[in-house]
Amino acid sequence: MSHLKTEIRKRAEELVTLYPERRSALIPLCHLAQEQDGWLRPEAISEIGELCGVTAAEVKGTATFYDMLHTEPVGRYVVAVCTNIACLLGGALELLVHAESTLGVRAGGTTPDGVFTLHEAECLADCDKTVCVQVNHRYVGAQSPETFDALLDDLRAGRLDEAVPPHGTLVRVRRSVGLQVDGAVVAAERAKEAEAKTARAAATSGAGENKA
């Protein structure tokens, strides 16, 4: 029984075919699973492992390396306040303190109603608009303690729903083309290649032994 819903599962299978080795789809599939659940549920982690040909532990081990992949639930809106050097010079620490007191959580925490997770971010590469804030990885323009509360109000009221998709939805543009040929043909070719590679590796190691 698939944990990923039919449409997500189908997109996941398509993604796997784009790569010469299916493990490469691991991070894109984690993003997809988060699009469905908002975070990486253990069932999703297992299924990604099956799709990528690795164990669930390897998926989790990889996912925990990356800031954007969550192995625990986060709020509907992940509010990332950059405090790195350019934003620091633009008053980021003051904004972070303000955000913490307004939301009533420390950086890293989620509000009890599950709406907001506050994240102290590293540089988000929009440094001419300080203090740089992203909500669900969408830029919301330069922020200050004066503008921040209105931003939260807009988010709560759904006024930014168009600009800020739900947490986990990274990319709304789908690849319009698959590989140039039928997915099954690609899979068969890849299996043949892998077999040949294994055979070559065996031959090479055999040759090595002979030399020794």
Next chain:
Amino acid sequence: MAITEAPKIVTARLDHGDSHTLERYLATGGYSGLRKALTMTPEAVAAEVDAASLLGRGGAGFPAGRKWSMLRKNPLTYLVINGDESEPATFKDHMLIEGDPHQILEGVLISAFALQVTQAFIYIRGEFALGLERMQQAVNDAYAHGAVGTNIFDSGFSVDVVVHPGAGAYICGEETALLESLEGKRGFPRIKPPYFPAAIGLYGEPTVVNNVETMANIPWIVNNGGAAFAALGAGRSTGTRLFALAGHVRKPGNYELEMVKTTFRDLIYSPLLGGGIRGTNTLKAFIPGGVSAPWFGPDQVELPLGQDEVGDAGSMLGSGSIVVMDSGTCMVRAAWRITKFFSRESCGQCTPCREGSGWLERIMYRIENGDGREEDLDLLMDLCDNISPGVAWPPQQTTICVLGPSIPSSIASGIRMFRDEFLVHVKEGGCPFD
């Protein structure tokens, strides 16, 4: 020294609100470079890039043509584009990805043809959600236009381009870490040698990794010739380059300038560029090339924006990011925040970087918050010396990648240039700027 009349090579289209669309791209000469390249031999295209002497725009500044020539002998190859821009205060690639994705894509396609590579990956930083959408849309539209896929523009050449998202890790900008990440693993930089993925790259196959700004220059080079590009700039620093200006200037932003012909003074003070220091304060210090670079003081503003010129002066142009700090800036706090960044982003493979960055961060924190001791200054330098022996520039390395030796830059600069300010923190038991 002044702002020159050099053409805008990578930012020409950005004034248009629809600069990211195929329609605008085609209306402004888009894909003519690819069409031209496809009438040439792959070797001739590569020769033009070589003649341009284009230095990689990612941070290390390695000549793109030479990177390519390492690859040409090998048949099985991948082209990987590094769009994982995460160096603090660097925001040029972000602008190019969102603002002109087709220009990058055309550069990728030309490069793939020159290298005879049929599979390219564009790795884009995960936090660039809009950038990922724009780039994927560009690939979709370019497919429909016949520029990507099978038999592009009826040339007989086929190439596929996959847009790949990262997931938030600074270290993945290091090219071997990026390849690990692209293989679906933790972003651990690979042990060197081999020094270049041209030997062992993606899936162990010969691979070339280029930065997105590097790619964005390629269509112009093919259209106008490598010689025209090399005629701009001076010495090894040819062409134009994007400089990301941030911090206490009136007009922060990305400025495309002819290399070497413009100085830091022009960039910071010219009314056409940075517009001078914000408010009534004066310049205290600036970082010339990303937070991995040693700092410069006001007496160094006359230096030209050139790779060797900045290198010879004891720092680097690096990622092309210039951070301006005014007289109201607490240098202890600035250096602390940069150190905290490295501590958070250390991948954890090498002890000097993993442990050293955390120790340095905690010592810097206690100095900034009034719990520092005078001997902490020596302790900081001793720790820096353990990470990068001699704390010199260019730095010595005790770690797998250059993140480690980048850590001491800000602390060593702070102590060297503003020792008294550190001591005031210690003696007064707090930050004098609070």
